[in-house]
Amino acid sequence: MSKTPLRVAVTGAAGQIGYALLFRIASGEMLGKDQPVILQLLDLPQAQKALTGVMMELDDCAFPLLAGMIATDDPNVAFKDADFALLVGARPRGPGMERKDLLTENAKIFTVQGAAIGQNASPNCKILVVGNPCNTNAYIAMKTAAKAGGRVPAKNFTAMLRLDHNRALSQLSAKIGRPVSSFKTMTVWGNHSPTMYADYRFATSNGDSVAKLVNDQEWNAKTFLPTVGKRGAAIIEARGLSSAASAANAAIDHMRDWHLGSNGDWVTMGVPSDGSYGIPEGLVFGFPCICENGEYTIVKGLEIDEFSKPYVAKTLAELEEERAGVADLL
Numbered sequence: 249m250s251k252t253p254l255r256v257a258v259t260g261a262a263g264q265i266g267y268a269l270l271f272r273i274a275s276g277e278m279l280g281k282d283q284p285v286i287l288q289l290l291d292l293p294q295a296q297k298a299l300t301g302v303m304m305e306l307d308d309c310a311f312p313l314l315a316g317m318i319a320t321d322d323p324n325v326a327f328k329d330a331d332f333a334l335l336v337g338a339r340p341r342g343p344g345m346e347r348k349d350l351l352t353e354n355a356k357i358f359t360v361q362g363a364a365i366g367q368n369a370s371p372n373c374k375i376l377v378v379g380n381p382c383n384t385n386a387y388i389a390m391k392t393a394a395k396a397g398g399r400v401p402a403k404n405f406t407a408m409l410r411l412d413h414n415r416a417l418s419q420l421s422a423k424i425g426r427p428v429s430s431f432k433t434m435t436v437w438g439n440h441s442p443t444m445y446a447d448y449r450f451a452t453s454n455g456d457s458v459a460k461l462v463n464d465q466e467w468n469a470k471t472f473l474p475t476v477g478k479r480g481a482a483i484i485e486a487r488g489l490s491s492a493a494s495a496a497n498a499a500i501d502h503m504r505d506w507h508l509g510s511n512g513d514w515v516t517m518g519v520p521s522d523g524s525y526g527i528p529e530g531l532v533f534g535f536p537c538i539c540e541n542g543e544y545t546i547v548k549g550l551e552i553d554e555f556s557k558p559y560v561a562k563t564l565a566e567l568e569e570e571r572a573g574v575a576d577l578l
């Protein structure tokens with residue numbers, strides 16, 4: 249007997265990430281090749297025509313797992329009974345901007361959508377915020393959802409650090425000449441911004457210590473961290489548009505592992521802190537997580553050594569500043 253369809257809300261569905269994301273969700277790459285889905289697509293009124301075109305293409309794929317879809321400009325409709333919500337819709341940055349420059353403009357989107365999730369979504373809804381600055385937008389949505397009815401637990405509001413995690417893996421793979429598939433237990437701490445701290449001290453490749461294989465702290469500080477941290481800007485510079493296919497891919501990875509498990513490996517998720525590692529409770533921070541049975545757990549007890557401390561402190565300070573900047577909205 250086939251499974252009951254799960255409802256997946258996607259915002260900004262007519263945008264460039266949406267176009268790289270929806271077809272993969274509908275083909276079963278996110279929730280499993282035996283899991284039917286209903287897509288609940290939200291975009292602005294002026295994007296509804298383009299969204300109709302995307303839905304026509306989804307129809308034309310004849311995906312066996314696509315059990316239905318709706319398009320709407322009303323967040324209450326989009327999030328109704330949603331089991332998963334991917335909050336992509338927001339303005340992207342252009343050349344010369346930092347992601348936090350988007351905060352004032354994009355923050356309002358997440359107060360409205362957080363409230364709509366709190367009032368309408370399934371109580372088990374898993375939420376991933378992609379729209380930038382994603383950590384603080386996830387924090388806003390989490391707070392406003394709680395105020396609006398609290399159907400969804402705060403821990404289910406997450407932000408996308410997986411693109412940084414994947415970028416770090418690919419840079420390390422090139423550095424040591426081993427395939428990405430050989431790596432385990434990589435992580436990225438903090439904010440999805442150039443301050444994030446990609447940390448390979450605990451990572452292994454076919455069981456060997458990656459730190460020992462690299463054995464080059466100058467490369468770490470001067471090449472690796474800036475390359476991963478500024479990769480988004482480098483893509484904007486090269487493409488004239490911000491990353492879309494790799495962002496959609498990271499969103500799929502994040503949700504798939506959360507839902508289906510990470511098989512004991514660490515994945516980086518931006519999640520509300522439970523106070524681990526001295527990160528203030530509630531702040532949405534990139535942590536190493538293990539996913540099992542549809543739940544994530546923050547990996548505890550790792551040493552933050554003298555090299556790492558200033559990086560963790562810097563990304564934390566930036567997130568605290570962003571949080572202070574939106575305090576009057578909450």
Ligand SMILES: NC(=O)C1=CN([C@@H]2O[C@H](COP(=O)(O)OP(=O)(O)OC[C@H]3O[C@@H](n4cnc5c(N)ncnc54)[C@H](O)[C@@H]3O)[C@@H](O)[C@H]2O)C=CC1
Pocket residue numbers: 259260261262263264265266290291292295336337338339340341357377378379380382408409411412440490491492495
């Ligand atoms: N966390 C991450 O790793 C990454 C985040 N991003 C962010 O994702 C966001 C989306 O990027 P793109 O798809 O490239 O942008 P885009 O401009 O191509 O698409 C955004 C879509 O969102 C829609 N939208 C705007 N306000 C909305 C609202 N209130 N409700 C529903 N839909 C709304 C727009 O009409 C548009 O269709 C940007 O904020 C970008 O910075 C992009 C790459 C990686």
Ligand SMILES: O=C([O-])CC(=O)C(=O)O
Pocket residue numbers: 340341347380411479480481483484490491495
């Ligand atoms: O850099 C941007 O603005 C888009 C993004 O978040 C990324 O590619 O990491």
